[in-house]
Amino acid sequence: MLKKWLSGMLAMTLFSIVLAGCGGGNSSEGSDSKDKVTVTIWHNWTGQDAKAVAMRKIIEDFRGSHPDIEVVDEGLPTDGLKTRLRTVAAANEMPDLFVMWPDAMTKEFVKGDLLQPINAELDAKPEWKDNFIPNALDGYTVDGDIYSVPMNLAPTSFIYYNEALFKQYNVKVPETWDELEQAVAAFNENKIIPIALGNKANWVAQSTIFSTLADRVTGTDWFLKAAAQDGASFTDPQFIQALDKMQELSNSKAFQDGFNSIDETQMMQLYFQGKAAMVINGGWALANLVNNAPEDILNNTHITILPAVDGGQGEARTTSGVVGTGLGVSKKLSGAQKDAAMELFYALAGPEGQKATLDSSTLVSYKIDLDKSKAHPLFVELYDLMQEVKITPVYDSKLGSATVEVINNGLQELLMGGKAADIANKIQASQASAVGK
Known part of the structure; x- marks a missing residue:
């Protein structure tokens, strides 16, 4: 009797599971889950700067729509x-979409057969493709295929x-x-830090x-030939x-003690606290300044470029840089x-994404006029400077x-007293190996 009872209970249980499965398949909730497409994206929009906030909002709005x-x-x-x-x-375990850098990283990933081109998507939207500034897509183009577009x-x-510190100590802006x-x-x-460095x-x-300083000395053509080992x-x-020249800056105490022990955020804090007269940083630092610098520091901050080096081969009105991450x-x-991934791509890097980036006090490689009144x-000041450099x-x-x-490790060593010739030899050996020469 017990065996018959157990067999009956087991049959009823299995019948209930089958019924539940059939009912679940007809529910709207089960259908939604089945039809939903998942897209993974890795990015570096982690801070509270306006650019990062704007990009995270686009992702959140995309989820809602x-x-x-x-x-x-x-x-x-x-x-x-x-890393x-x-x-x-x-x-070979890349996420679906990921922030990447032009030129070297893009070429490495293409060589590793990790990326797919977006030519078809760009060609389908000529009003998008044709509004990038001249040469903006070059860093993402390999053998005629375009693998991304710059987002800044x-x-x-x-x-x-x-400027207040320069006036207080009667120092000329160089x-x-x-x-x-x-x-x-x-x-x-x-007793003021001349240039904060982290x-x-x-x-x-x-x-x-260094990228700008070296170009002042060697000129761009020399660097491109050295990079190609040609x-x-x-x-x-x-x-x-x-x-x-770089080591001379360190020897002259241009930077505070312990500069190899603090990061970029701490470097900016030294400037925010009024302890440093200058800080050398990229265009991305402006959003940080606008959002986080004390009012008295922000109101007295202005922007210029590294001066030319006497006898150097490079142009004076230049700054190092790239078209931006994609x-x-x-x-x-x-x-x-x-299809879903490309919709998100377009939301972040298309015309609306470019406008959101510009509105977040971040320069873009896209043809949009800045509303200077807003x-x-x-x-x-930065936008106008970029029109002439x-x-x-x-x-x-x-x-x-x-x-x-x-080279990054070599510069750390150089700034602490390392020999320029030894560091140059290491850089040359590494790049020769990289290009197979």
Whole structure:
């Protein structure tokens, strides 16, 4: 009897499960879950600066207007994102969409067969494709295929200076290298940090100072030849001179003690606190200034560029930079998932996304007029400055990833007294290996 009873109960249970499964399949909730497409995106919009806030809002609005698409986003600081992307690239486990950098990173990912081009999507929207500034798509173009579009414009080297401190100590805002050296000496005499530097994340000195300084000395053509290992070498005298010039800044106490032990955020804090007369940083720093600097510091902040170096081969009215980060599209995407990913791509990088970026006090590589009546005066100052200066390559956009680490670590060593010739030899050996020479 017990065996019959158990058999009957088991049969009833199985019958109930089957009925529940059939009923669930007909419910709207089950249908929604089945039809929903998931898109993953990794980005570096983690802070409270206006750009990051604007991009996160676009993602949130996209979720609200696309209930059939589940967006799983993960934000990482820039350094962490770069490291993690290269880690998952080695295992071919890229997210569906991810913030990536032009030139070197894009070429590496294309070579690794990790990306798919977006030519068809751009060609389908000529009003979008045709409004990027000249050469904006070059850094994302490999063998004629376009793999992304820039979502901002990223000049990497400006001098942000506190005009009140310059006036207080009767120091001239430097227009020549001699005047920069005089300013450094004057502020040191008055116990003011001449230039705040936070080089713990070792890209800062290379990206914000050295790329422009080196171009002042060597000229752009020499650098591009050295990067390609085609008629120029990083052991050439002009590059040694550029390293020497960088070391002279450190030797003259242009930077505060312990600059290799603090990060970019702490560097900006020294400027916000009025302890530093200048800070050299990229265009991205402006949004941070506008949103986080004390009012008295912000109202006295103005922007200029690194002075020319006497006898240098480079142009004077330039700043290093790239057209800006873009979104990579995983090679594995297809069908409905790819369609959903490209909708999100367009929301973030299309005309509305470009406008949101410009409205967040961030420069763009897209043809949009700035409404100066609504923009912050400091951003208007930066915008106007960019109309008269030319962008030259930032080193980490043109060199192989291994060489970037060598030069970043080498600059840390150089600023602490390392020998320029030894560091140059390491850079040359790494880049020669990177290009197979």
